[in-house]
Each structure stands twice: as structure tokens, then as C-alpha cells.
Amino acid sequence: MIYLDNAATTFPKPEIVYKTMDNFYRTLGANPGRSGHRMAVAAEKEVEDTRTVVARLFGIKDSKRLILTFNATDAINMGIKGLLKSGDHAITTFLEHNAVSRALNGLEKRNIITVTKVRNSPDGLINPDDIKNAITSKTRLIVISHAPNVLGTIQPIRKIGRIAREHNIIFMVDAAQTAGVCEINVDEDYVDMLAFTGHKGPLGPTGTGGLYVEERLTLEPWREGGTGFEPASLSQPEELPFKLESGTPNTVGIAGLRAGIEYVLSKGIGTIRAHEQRLTNKIIQALKDDQRFILYGTTDISQKVGILSINVKGFKAAEVGAILDQSFDIAVRPGLHCAPFAHQMIGTFPDGTVRISPGLFNTEEDVDLFIRALVKIANERI
Ligand SMILES: Cc1ncc(COP(=O)(O)O)c(C=O)c1O
DSSP states (O other): OOEEEETTTTSSSSSHHHHHHHHHHOOOSOTTTSSSSSHHHHHHHHHHHHHHHHHHHHTOOOOOGEEESHHHHHHHHHHHHHHOTTOOOEEEEOOOHHHHHHHHHHHHHHSEEEEEEEEEOOTTTOOOOHHHHOTTTTEHHHHHHHHOOTOOOOOOOHHHHHHHHTTEEEEEOOTTTTBBBBBOOOOTTOOOOEEEETTTTOOSSSSSSSEEEEEOOOOOOSSSSSOSSTTTTTSSSSSSTGGGSSOOOOOOHHHHHHHHHHHHHHOHHHHHHHHHHHHHHHHHHHHTTTTTTEEOOOOGGGGGGGGGEETTTTTTHHHHHHHHHHOOOOOOOEEEETHHHHHHTTTTTTTTEEEEEOTTTHHHHHHHHHHHHHHHHHOOOO
């Protein structure tokens, strides 16, 4: 199969990720930080080593402020629900994944917060001035995806972060589509909360992710329970990461995440991004002037990660996805991509688009075969 669905999850993983996980679970599969025996201590060290490596990826100075979570959704909920209180106002965009939209909508529906959604340009870009103009005296949070998953447009997070800092508003970035493929530095980008998932760009397994929490922030725990110490207390410890990290962690996944990120760092984020951009751009150049296809968002590859949303005229997205899968053995993702508002913004609701997302392990040949398959599908309908 030609796998072009890396925005959903990267596949395959680097060999070292499989090997590390296999070895870890066979030799160090104890419950970290719980039992005090040597294997538990060694497992705990693995978790802390991963925390340090993730911190390196995002320029986080104090790795204790990095909470390991089960995915980006977990991290986003932890941040949003741990921060916002009754009467707060939040600013976001129409391009967000449901992880952000639903978390905010849930609070809004219960009359706890109010939300303003900022519109994007047809290219898929958010104008920082629009965010600035949406600020009210009640605004506590600005939350935005670094590169939304339908269009893949890279948003000007540093400019938005500076605006947030100037107004003493918390700035949260959903880096689900950029961690491991775009340079992110939480200090230089004025990020107060950074949510990421481990199974996409960081090349780790599913069930991993994290939330960075800036020093001046105190979050209420979203999940409460065992932390491995102070068991007699009925309250969560105040200390991070323990306050927010209850329950047995996904240790085998965390070991794999470290291996994935180390692989990314050894390859170089710039190299990985350049590869994904080259392949995506090849598809853009092949399709953009052909009237049989509609391309959504900017076609300027310097403004995008390796994500492209298209439609084939005369076909529903789901139909194209199914034909690619069944007749050509090519995996893409058709539909709404858990981002219904984004599709409303680009006029593709409710059928959505066909999203193609080449990854590090795709080749030029994969992309050539995909283009040929797509042209064949379009020709057959004429
Ligand atoms: C922009 C964005 N945010 C959040 C998520 C949620 O990630 P996860 O399903 O790993 O929690 C995704 C996943 O596709 C995403 O693309």
C-alpha cells in the first residue's frame, strides 16, 4: 500500500521505534514511580528521559513543566478545562480540529465561557490583527492550531503570541500537525501552553502526547488519581508534572516516543519538512492548473506543511478515497477530518475533501503513482 495519510498518523515508524518499544516492554515493563524496586525505578528513568527529549524539541527549559498525555486531545482538554473559569472569554478560529472546538463548545454550552471564532483568508491564513480585534476585557485564552489539519497552512504563531503576551492573555498552540516538522520554541513564540500528539510528526506510537505549561500558569487538574507518592492525601500534589499526570502512564509508548523524537532530531526537522514539502508540491504542481481538480487553501508550499486538500470534480470525496484504496492501493483521508467548521469555511461541508499527506518515508515514486491514479479516476468520469 502507498500510505499518504500521515496527517492522521505517521506510518511506518522508524525501525528504532519498534525495536525500542519491544525491548522496553520485555525488560522494563514495571509501573514507573510506583513500587520502588529497581525495575520500577528504571521505568521511571525512561519516562524522565523522554520528558527531557521532548523539552529539547520545543526549547522548554524546565522539563517538569511538560506533562505527558495520551494524545493531543488529552493535552488540549487538560489545558482548556484546567485554565478557563466561569465568565472567561476565549478566542479561536474556524479552522480548528474538534479537539479544540468541542472542548470550547462544551464549556460554552454550559454557560461557563464565551467564545469568539476568527475567520481565515481563502488561503487558510489567520490575520493576527483579527485576533487582536476580538480581544475583550474578559479574554483569558487564545487557542489556535499551528497548522490546521484540513489546509495545513502554517499560522503566524509568534505574532499572535506577542499580541497575547502584550494583553496578558494565555496563548495555547495546538501543534498536532507541526511538532517534529516545524521549528517551535515556546519562549521565542510566546507560547504559554503547547499541546502535541506523539504519533504524527514526532514519529512515536499512538497513545502519547504532551502539554507544556508555562511558569506563570497554574492549571486545575483535569484528571485526578494516583501519582505514586503522597497516597494518604486526598488532594493532587501541587508539584508539576505530578499534579496533572495521574494514573499509570503509557510507558511503552513513552519509550517509543523518545526513540521517535531522537530519530527526528538526528534527521533534522528542516530536512524532514523539506522532504514533505517537496512531495506535496509535486502534487500541487501536477494538479493546480487542471480544471478537473479543485485545490483548497494556498498553493504556496512555503506557507504549508505536507497537507493538501483537494476534490475531483464530479466525485464525492468519500468516493475518491474508496477508489484510491480499493483499486489503486493508496491510502488517503476523505471527509471532514474532525474539523467541520474548516470545511464550512472552504465550502466543502458536509462531504469534505480528499486529504493527501505525504510523510518522511514516502518517495517521489509514491507521489507519481498517486497523481497517475487520480488522473485516471478523473478521466473515467468524463
Ligand atoms: C490539528 C489537530 N489537532 C488535534 C488533533 C488531535 O490529535 P489526537 O487525535 O492525537 O488527539 C489532530 C489530529 O488529527 C489535529 O490534526
